[in-house]
Amino acid sequence: MPEAEVERLFLERFGHRFAEEAFHVAGDAWQDDSLSLRDRSLIVLAVLATQGGVESRLRPHVRWALEHGATPAELDALACLVAAYAGFPRASVALETIRDELRLAGVPPDPPGDEPG
16 A cells, blocks of 8 residues: 555545654664565564454554565464463454455465365
8 A cells, every 4th residue: 555545544444644744663673774675564564463343443554564575474473473482362353354455456365285184
């Protein structure tokens, strides 16, 4: 999603003051060259998954992670890692949300050879 679209959505949902604060706080973290956009996207997804109850916030980050080069296999691995450290309930809800976003994007959620055996 283009940056201008994100800004428009924030302004509509939260108003000018909150949107400005959110972009001020998070915006700088996305500009640093130490991490790739793909890495940042995976980190944000992991953090949101561990919080639980933020599935609506997780959804756009799944799409952005895909746009930044993350693969369905990486998203699946991320959920498994989150499960080990934050618990299966939160990770399973996050993975359901991730897979739903993959489906909406027309991306197969399962890597080849990932069938139960």
